[in-house]
Amino acid sequence: MPTRESSSAAVWAILRKECRSEWRTRYGLNAALLFAVTTLAAVSFAIGQLGDRSDVLAALLWMVILFAALASLSHAFVREVEGHTLTMLRLIASPTSIALGKLLFNLLFLGLIEVVTVPLFLVLMAAPAPRWAPFLATLAVGSTALAVTSTLVGALIAQSRERGALFAGVSFPLLMPLLLAAVRATRAQWLGVSAAAELRLLAAYALALLAAGLLLYDHLWED
């Protein structure tokens, strides 16, 4: 078990290891990007341009992000289980540092997906120009909350029998409040209303789940 001093080093090492193994194949990133673009294209084909309906746009934007996240974020732990590398990983780091490393990786991953998806979304749907400060803040805080939640659920799901199929169903109840708040904040910035209350709520949600995770990660693997 690593000492407390070395745990931030362990987190950093896990993050680097995740990035490196992802970069070697780029399988996960390619699949997730393809999936995100497919979702986006499906929405865009089906509905067309929606420049004047910012309420629908806000909902659709988060739907696309949610789908991309659900399709890709559970893999961080599943990959370790399926590659039989989890035992090795547990020998060198504490559950909390493993989970935090994976969380940072998921956050990076989600950020990369959004860098591609969100501009495409704005262009394809002919969305009105967002107010950048609240828009980017919503994306950042919302994605953080999304990553925190799905890392936590992903860690649980990786130890169950039907890993992939269960992830969406099990994480959705935890994602629902955050999705509602994120959609509302996005809509507010398009309408020119203050989104501060929703942003605070999102941040509090992310922090609460992060704190719960930090308390609970130690119970993740005991067998």
Next chain:
Amino acid sequence: MIARWLLFLWIAAWTVIALLWAPLVPLLGATTRVLYFHIPSAWITVLALAWSMGHSLAYLRRRRIEHDDHAAAAAELGLVFCIAATITGSLWAKAMWGSYWNWDPRETSIFYLLLIYGAYLALRGSIDGEERRARLSAIYSAVAFVTVPFLMFIVPRLYFTLHPDPLINTHGKIEMDPRIRICFYAMLIGFTGLFAWMQSLRVRVTRLARRLEAAAAEPARRAV
């Protein structure tokens, strides 16, 4: 044994009394009567969730498998009562508001509880090994426990509600007829008793099944 019959008689008697003796609320008409089944079901839904989550947290602290038995049994029963509350509520909404489902805040929150129960039980069902199942589902339960207050906070901001005042009317805004109130509280007690009885049955069955399994494994171990 006697307690079981008393419980049966209690609920049966108060059902009859509620239908025959208690008056109808003018605006609600005959739909008043859903009150005696719908609200107690919703109350049990929340009670079972609290019971389940409390035992999940206790399991994580003490690691006694009995806590997990309680958590699982309460979740199963909670789901049943949650479905009952959803269906009765939806029928009532059709009669009073004109549509079965309209994402009223109460409808949203009960849908959320349905999802939580469903996800918890689906997760339980797919984990092998008693100890691991208990541990992981307790973790999930603890996380869900953290998110519930957020939903209670977010949803009322989104939509305004048409639902009559919930559960126990502290401000006394709606003047409930004393006869309705007596029947309502009697049913509440009856449903709580029903839940307690079913819960203890479910826990006892789990315990017996575990003992049976252990007894079946015993001769095999001795033979080795």
